[in-house]
Amino acid sequence: MRVAGIANVERRDRGCAGGRARGGASAKGEVGTAKDARRRDAGSTEPSCRRGTGSVATASPATVAGRERGASARRWGAPRAWLLAWLLGACASNQSWRHNAPELPTHAPLVVAPRIERLGPSLLHVRRAGPTTAIGLVLRTGAEIDPPLASFTLELLARGRDRAVEDALGELGGAIEVVWLGDGALLRVEVEASAWREALTIVTAALRSAELTAEDVEALRRERQAALQRRDGDPARRGLHLLQRRLAPRLDALGEARATAGWSIEHVRKAQEQWLRARPALVVVGEVPQAELARAAAGALGEWRGSSAMSAPASELAAARREVLVVPRPGLAQTAIVVGRAIPGDADDLALELASAVVGSALREVLRRDRGDTYSVAVSHAPVRSGGLLAIETQVDAVATGASLRALLSQLKAAQGRFLTGDVLRLLGRAFQVERMLEHQRLEAVVEAVARLHVAGRPDDALAAELRRLGGVRDDDVERALSRWFEPAAMQVVLIGDPEVIRAQVEPLGLGPLKVIDTDL
Amino acid sequence: MLAAVLALLAAPVVTPGQDAHYRLDNGLEVILRHDRRAPLVAVRLRVHAGSVDDPRGRSGLAHVVEHVAHEGSTHVDRNRREGLEYTLSAHANNAETGFYATEYYYTAPAQATEHVLWIEADRLGFVRGQHGAPTLAGVRRIVLNERRQRAEQDPLARLEIQALTALFPAGHPYHGAIIGSADDLAATTIADVDAFLGRHVQPGNATLVLVGDLPAETPAWIERQFGDLPAQPRPPARTVPQVIRTTELRVTAERPVGAAPAVLMAWPSPALDAEGDAAADVLAEALERGGYVRLARAEGPPEAAEFQATQRSLPNQSVFFVRVIGRVGGDPARLVAEVDRVLARVAEGALAEPAVRRARLRLAREHRSALQDLQDRAAVLAAEAAAGKPLGGTQDVAEWTAVTPAEVARFAREVLRPEGRVAVLAEGEA
Numbered sequence: 001m002r003v004a005g006i007a008n009v010e011r012r013d014r015g016c017a018g019g020r021a022r023g024g025a026s027a028k029g030e031v032g033t034a035k036d037a038r039r040r041d042a043g044s045t046e047p048s049c050r051r052g053t054g055s056v057a058t059a060s061p062a063t064v065a066g067r068e069r070g071a072s073a074r075r076w077g078a079p080r081a082w083l084l085a086w087l088l089g090a091c092a093s094n095q096s097w098r099h100n101a102p103e104l105p106t107h108a109p110l111v112v113a114p115r116i117e118r119l120g121p122s123l124l125h126v127r128r129a130g131p132t133t134a135i136g137l138v139l140r141t142g143a144e145i146d147p148p149l150a151s152f153t154l155e156l157l158a159r160g161r162d163r164a165v166e167d168a169l170g171e172l173g174g175a176i177e178v179v180w181l182g183d184g185a186l187l188r189v190e191v192e193a194s195a196w197r198e199a200l201t202i203v204t205a206a207l208r209s210a211e212l213t214a215e216d217v218e219a220l221r222r223e224r225q226a227a228l229q230r231r232d233g234d235p236a237r238r239g240l241h242l243l244q245r246r247l248a249p250r251l252d253a254l255g256e257a258r259a260t261a262g263w264s265i266e267h268v269r270k271a272q273e274q275w276l277r278a279r280p281a282l283v284v285v286g287e288v289p290q291a292e293l294a295r296a297a298a299g300a301l302g303e304w305r306g307s308s309a310m311s312a313p314a315s316e317l318a319a320a321r322r323e324v325l326v327v328p329r330p331g332l333a334q335t336a337i338v339v340g341r342a343i344p345g346d347a348d349d350l351a352l353e354l355a356s357a358v359v360g361s362a363l364r365e366v367l368r369r370d371r372g373d374t375y376s377v378a379v380s381h382a383p384v385r386s387g388g389l390l391a392i393e394t395q396v397d398a399v400a401t402g403a404s405l406r407a408l409l410s411q412l413k414a415a416q417g418r419f420l421t422g423d424v425l426r427l428l429g430r431a432f433q434v435e436r437m438l439e440h441q442r443l444e445a446v447v448e449a450v451a452r453l454h455v456a457g458r459p460d461d462a463l464a465a466e467l468r469r470l471g472g473v474r475d476d477d478v479e480r481a482l483s484r485w486f487e488p489a490a491m492q493v494v495l496i497g498d499p500e501v502i503r504a505q506v507e508p509l510g511l512g513p514l515k516v517i518d519t520d521l
Numbered sequence: 522m523l524a525a526v527l528a529l530l531a532a533p534v535v536t537p538g539q540d541a542h543y544r545l546d547n548g549l550e551v552i553l554r555h556d557r558r559a560p561l562v563a564v565r566l567r568v569h570a571g572s573v574d575d576p577r578g579r580s581g582l583a584h585v586v587e588h589v590a591h592e593g594s595t596h597v598d599r600n601r602r603e604g605l606e607y608t609l610s611a612h613a614n615n616a617e618t619g620f621y622a623t624e625y626y627y628t629a630p631a632q633a634t635e636h637v638l639w640i641e642a643d644r645l646g647f648v649r650g651q652h653g654a655p656t657l658a659g660v661r662r663i664v665l666n667e668r669r670q671r672a673e674q675d676p677l678a679r680l681e682i683q684a685l686t687a688l689f690p691a692g693h694p695y696h697g698a699i700i701g702s703a704d705d706l707a708a709t710t711i712a713d714v715d716a717f718l719g720r721h722v723q724p725g726n727a728t729l730v731l732v733g734d735l736p737a738e739t740p741a742w743i744e745r746q747f748g749d750l751p752a753q754p755r756p757p758a759r760t761v762p763q764v765i766r767t768t769e770l771r772v773t774a775e776r777p778v779g780a781a782p783a784v785l786m787a788w789p790s791p792a793l794d795a796e797g798d799a800a801a802d803v804l805a806e807a808l809e810r811g812g813y814v815r816l817a818r819a820e821g822p823p824e825a826a827e828f829q830a831t832q833r834s835l836p837n838q839s840v841f842f843v844r845v846i847g848r849v850g851g852d853p854a855r856l857v858a859e860v861d862r863v864l865a866r867v868a869e870g871a872l873a874e875p876a877v878r879r880a881r882l883r884l885a886r887e888h889r890s891a892l893q894d895l896q897d898r899a900a901v902l903a904a905e906a907a908a909g910k911p912l913g914g915t916q917d918v919a920e921w922t923a924v925t926p927a928e929v930a931r932f933a934r935e936v937l938r939p940e941g942r943v944a945v946l947a948e949g950e951a
Contacts, residue, residue, distance in 0.1 A: 095749075098596040098643060101605060102635040102742075109610055109630030110560035131889045163811045170810065170879030173886030190890055192882075218822075219814065226827030226846040229779035234675045257780075333669045368663060375666035395670045427607055434610040437559055438628055441894045 113464040133196040133286030134443035148255025153271035161211040180253035182384035184455030204300035235496040239338035248389035322512040328499040335401040335497030345385035355481035402505025537737035547752035548725030562733035563895035567903040570721035573694035581701015584618040595647035609633035642746035649718040676778040680785040761837035774947035782853040790841040799920040800932040801832035806880035853946035868934035
């Protein structure tokens with residue numbers, strides 16, 4: 001009966017997550033914008049030309065009807081032909097106005113960012129009226145944390161002994177989840193608005209719970225192993241994971257089956273202690289009285305024994321190796337291509353985001369439309385202070401593996417020094433401003449956005465500052481990002497597909513030796 | 522200017538700034554909902570034709586039509602549209618094809634509303650006859666790539682297609698996949714596309730929903746852009762025969778899904794909003810959130826490592842899916858036996874009130890949360906209108922809230938019988 005989220009639908013690809021593809025569609029806008037302006041003019045004049053031929057309509061099926069009748073009119077004689085032509089012309093003119101687009105707005109669209117209010121050192125609030133409230137408990141990760149075990153432990157704590165925490169939140173309409181942020185983690189739940197106090201108490205208490213048992217560990221381990229199987233069964237996800245493990249291991253929250261099999265309750269308790277060393281922050285999004293919220297948060301976090309600091313992980317940027325990693329999947333009709341590199345934590349994220357859109361658009365145009373090798377191409381950047389990941393993902397017809405890979409790398413090369421006009425960049429920036437607003441419609445998305453600011457150590461007004469900067473992005477920033485981060489020689493290539501097909505097509509490209517990987521790293 | 526004034530005069534009596542639900546003279550259903558939390562507008566055009574309307578031997582045609590409609594219309598070719606989307610920051614757009622509907626949608630800055638309406642009106646009225654074989658060849662290539670990526674690469678997606686293929690006989694509208702078979706896609710012609718467009722893609726067979734910070738001129742713009750599209754009779758709904766299984770059918774998966782075994786089961790289930798539909802939702806939610814594992818472990822460590830259930834609610838007849846992934850070294854037949862034991866206990870009333878209550882509460886809250894997103898809200902409104910429900914989500918929430926443990930048990934007893942299903946069994950990789 002659920003009407004939202006229709007399952008089993010076939011959806012036209014928008015490209016990379018978050019609609020960035022479409023922002024990127026503009027990449028060809030460096031000619032596209034001007035071209036479009038010409039087309040708009042042409043759109044107005046084209047029908048006139050057709051009318052000049054004596055035909056009264058502009059396109060089929062009206063065109064066909066018009067032309068047939070026009071021919072008949074010549075046989076009927078001039079007066080009747082004139083009358084008919086006038087009538088048809090009048091009808092046609094009713095539609096010909098459609099060639100003219102409505103007038104373009106003269107000003108940029110309004111954009112607004114969530115306003116974050118800091119109610120204490122560890123309490124951030126965003127006001128949003130509505131029937132629900134979202135709560136996030138944000139934890140920073142330190143150097144000592146092993147991401148897969150740490151996320152596993154958080155999931156256990158979020159669930160509680162024999163799912164007691166999950167059940168208690170379920171009574172409030174909530175379903176708790178763990179979101180891995182690379183620089184930290186987020187326990188997030190959305191509940192009926194009137195239940196925020198109770199939910200806040202339950203979530204903060206869950207993290208300090210000492211009640212977990214070996215049975216809880218075993219139950220979640222089974223689920224984690226099933227999740228690993230689902231991930232690795234999907235060629236694209238398997239490839240991305242391999243890239244993460246090699247270049248940005250702090251993004252890898254799921255880990256691998258062999259390590260998962262070895263975790264015990266003792267491992268979990270130790271990981272829990274590590275989490276408790278740092279004082280978490282609370283993010284609340286909803287219509288909540290602030291004085292009452294501050295009191296509730298103080299009650300929940302006030303006696304937290306941990307400090308608010310945790311040793312930051314060292315920034316050791318992994319370099320791509322001069323080899324092509326191949327995960328064999330004999331018989332696959334498509335080869336999954338994942339290409340990427342590590343990105344330092346101090347990179348200009350916004351410029352990289354815009355540059356990714358430019359590259360994504362170019363790749364889609366070439367691989368999807370021109371060559372017909374793929375359905376989708378996604379370019380993404382996951383920032384992490386100690387080293388994030390830039391990844392390009394696509395799945396191509398197996399017989400075109402080598403040619404597609406060559407075209408992809410060639411496009412990356414072509415992106416170096418690509419000239420982007422101020423108008424194109426302005427529109428690209430606007431597209432991303434609107435994208436940010438779209439992303440922040442949901443309460444849970446706002447919680448995550450604020451949590452990401454917090455773990456990255458960015459100021460509370462960073463969301464608003466981002467919007468402003470997107471509106472005034474500079475061409476040299478984007479061009480620098482293109483030349484600095486999309487150099488093909490610095491990219492690690494991962495391929496998942498039929499090994500014989502891959503070998504025959506990729507070895508001649510001279511990208512380095514092929515290294516076959518079919519087990520845990 | 523004159524045209525705009527005439528359009529305004531001809532517009533239905535809709536008070537600017539007020540919510541509205543009405544029809545244009547040509548039959549187009551319009552729903553307007555004002556929501557000024559952000560300067561955005563969601564526009565959703567739902568055409569009431571989907572894969573159930575694919576002619577015999579042309580599976581996937583509705584989806585192909587969706588792609589062709591993306592390639593441009595008489596007055597707005599693809600490049601022009603994409604350039605405008607870029608200029609207007611209206612880049613958040615997409616389309617999707619389901620069993621019963623195809624939907625085209627934008628979420629854009631409020632100031633782009635008139636342009637989006639212009640684009641969608643042209644898509645509704647002026648795609649037919651606009652494209653030839655070269656366009657279709659390009660679309661076919663993209664769709665075949667999409668089919669490989671979505672339906673063939675991921676072995677779990679394959680299980681579902683196998684289940685629907687086995688559960689519904691050849692020729693049944695639910696047989697196979699919405700995206701169609703490779704053979705049928707290869708056989709599709711531009712004449713098929715135009716015939717589908719002519720029959721189904723027209724104002725009397727569509728609903729237009731706008732939600733957000735709607736400009737005051739919105740009703741007049743709708744009248745101007747859509748009002749003179751010719752009226753056509755709504756095509757009769759395709760007959761979707763009821764399928765009832767009396768013996769279980771077990772099918773071997775085409776290939777393993779990984780090291781551990783997996784099973785996908787599918788039952789024909791009560792139609793959207795029919796008696797039992799809400800109970801099916803509540804049961805799926807309760808089993809997923811701990812209900813299954815608690816019942817399964819009563820007889821020892823569970824075979825299933827992961828359990829998922831969902832009621833895919835559809836008009837005429839729905840499908841209830843259960844998917845379980847086992848442990849490495851496990852046996853898919855033992856997974857089936859465990860699911861049967863658990864469902865038998867549910868049928869006896871073992872899922873008690875607290876588990877059912879939590880499921881009800883979560884479903885209602887999730888529904889409220891979904892309405893925060895303008896486009897999701899538009900999707901809900903369009904689906905409600907299609908189902909003939911009151912708009913706003915109250916009926917769904919009321920029906921979930923009324924579900925009792927006894928109704929959940931009855932659903933399990935009457936619908937989720939072993940003999941009523943198809944099960945696709947995947948062995949673990951050796």
